[in-house]
Amino acid sequence: MLERKRRNPLYDFLMNPRYGKWRWFAYAVLMFVITLREVVYSYQGGLAVLGGLTLLLILITFINNIFLSTGLFIWAIPKLLFRNRYFFFLLVILGSVFVSVALKVVIEGIVVKHYAIPSIMSSGITSATLLEWIAKYTMILVCIFGTMSIFLLKNWIKEKKHILRMENSQKKSELESLKEQVSPDLLLGMLNKVAKEAETDPEKASEMLMLLGQVLRYELYDCNRTRVLLSSEVKFLENYLNLVHFRLNTFEYTLHTEGNVNMILMPPMLLIFFVQVLAEHIYDKEAQGCKDYGYVDFTLEVKDKQLNFACRHEFAADDLNISFANIKRRLSLLFTDGWSVENKDRMLNLKIDVNAKR
Numbered sequence: 001m002l003e004r005k006r007r008n009p010l011y012d013f014l015m016n017p018r019y020g021k022w023r024w025f026a027y028a029v030l031m032f033v034i035t036l037r038e039v040v041y042s043y044q045g046g047l048a049v050l051g052g053l054t055l056l057l058i059l060i061t062f063i064n065n066i067f068l069s070t071g072l073f074i075w076a077i078p079k080l081l082f083r084n085r086y087f088f089f090l091l092v093i094l095g096s097v098f099v100s101v102a103l104k105v106v107i108e109g110i111v112v113k114h115y116a117i118p119s120i121m122s123s124g125i126t127s128a129t130l131l132e133w134i135a136k137y138t139m140i141l142v143c144i145f146g147t148m149s150i151f152l153l154k155n156w157i158k159e160k161k162h163i164l165r166m167e168n169s170q171k172k173s174e175l176e177s178l179k180e181q182v183s184p185d186l187l188l189g190m191l192n193k194v195a196k197e198a199e200t201d202p203e204k205a206s207e208m209l210m211l212l213g214q215v216l217r218y219e220l221y222d223c224n225r226t227r228v229l230l231s232s233e234v235k236f237l238e239n240y241l242n243l244v245h246f247r248l249n250t251f252e253y254t255l256h257t258e259g260n261v262n263m264i265l266m267p268p269m270l271l272i273f274f275v276q277v278l279a280e281h282i283y284d285k286e287a288q289g290c291k292d293y294g295y296v297d298f299t300l301e302v303k304d305k306q307l308n309f310a311c312r313h314e315f316a317a318d319d320l321n322i323s324f325a326n327i328k329r330r331l332s333l334l335f336t337d338g339w340s341v342e343n344k345d346r347m348l349n350l351k352i353d354v355n356a357k358r
Contacts, residue, residue: 027147031069034143035062038136042108046117057111061104068100069144073151081152093144101137182219183276185283186243187212193247208246214239223268230264230307233271234300240272241298244279251282252295259302264354266307267334271300273327274311274348281315302354311348 039058040047047054072093080089111117190212197205218236222228234257245251278296297312324341331339331352338353 028066030147031065032062035065038104038139042104043111043117046112046115049115049117050111053111057107060107064100064103065140068096068140069147072096072144072148077148077151093141097137097140097144101133101140104136105133182215182240182272183280186240186247186276186279189247189283190243204246208243211239211243211246215243219269225268227265228268230261230266230300230302233266233268234261237271237275237298240275240279244282248282253298254296255298255300257300257302261300261302264302264305264307266352266354267330270327270330271309271350274309274350277348278311278313278315305354307350307352307354309350313346313348315346 035058039054039061043050043054043057050057076089076092076096080086080092190208194205194208194212197208215236218232218239222232222236234255238255241253241255245253275298295314299308299310299312301308301310324343328341331341335352340349340351342349
């Protein structure tokens with residue numbers, strides 16, 4: 001049994017929607033701890049004098065912190081940061097924190113003065129007082145940006161996953177559009193040929209229909225998979241070539257395989273491109289009244305995880321009028337490297353490194 005991939009608990013806590021309420025609870029606890037530390041530090045010289053008022057000060061400071069940070073998360077980030085209004089976003093943060101600190105300083109000054117609590121705030125505006133304000137201001141900024149970084153990281157991961165899904169979906173759609181299909185001309189020509197043979201040679205017509213059914217079944221069902229056995233692809237090519245041979249009795253070909261084709265997986269309908277290029281050229285020659293269709297030798301070799309498919313023909317390279325754009329684009333999507341396609345010296349060649357990065 002395959003072992004299930006273990007997920008990072010922290011990642012799961014940050015990203016899983018079912019932990020949304022618990023994330024807000026953890027955030028509230030963090031704000032409360034920060035608030036408690038802030039109040040105890042500010043009034044450490046007079047907590048005994050304040051008594052129950054300490055709880056009220058904790059509540060006021062906690063509400064101040066919660067409203068400040070939550071307002072930034074709910075309004076400033078979606079309305080400003082996510083809309084690339086960075087200057088206004090920074091201005092809102094700095095201004096909001098300044099207002100929050102100013103409110104705390106005013107409350108602290110009133111409490112310290114009223115209850116005669118020893119504090120640097122009781123001595124008026126001095127360098128020590130200014131440093132205290134700057135320290136409060138900096139601490140709140142650090143807390144906000146620290147919490148905000150977690151929030152932004154969560155949204156960045158979510159956005160990246162969404163973009164990745166969209167790219168994979170686009171790639172899959174493009175691959176489907178580039179996948180080779182059995183030529184409609186072959187199907188139409190075969191049906192016309194079967195209709196004629198049914199009158200004179202029913203057994204041959206029946207054999208042609210069986211081959212046509214196997215070709216269509218492979219295209220409609222097996223090709224829905226992303227990978228098929230190379231042996232299945234070879235069998236499909238044999239059926240296709242036999243159909244061409246039935247339609248054009250003078251067309252001759254050979255198909256040789258070397259190596260173990262039963263252990264190799266590959267994308268479906270990839271080799272048929274080269275076969276159809278030659279078949280369509282032969283049909284064009286037929287339409288021009290030519291009776292010499294030439295001879296084609298197909299060789300498929302698998303060696304050291306390297307697949308070589310060669311089509312040796314008797315046609316001039318210029319006569320074939322091949323466009324490699326679609327097949328090259330499909331190969332580049334399936335294999336980032338380790339493949340090559342060429343047409344020279346009356347030879348069509350396809351080379352694929354089966355272990356190439358995908």
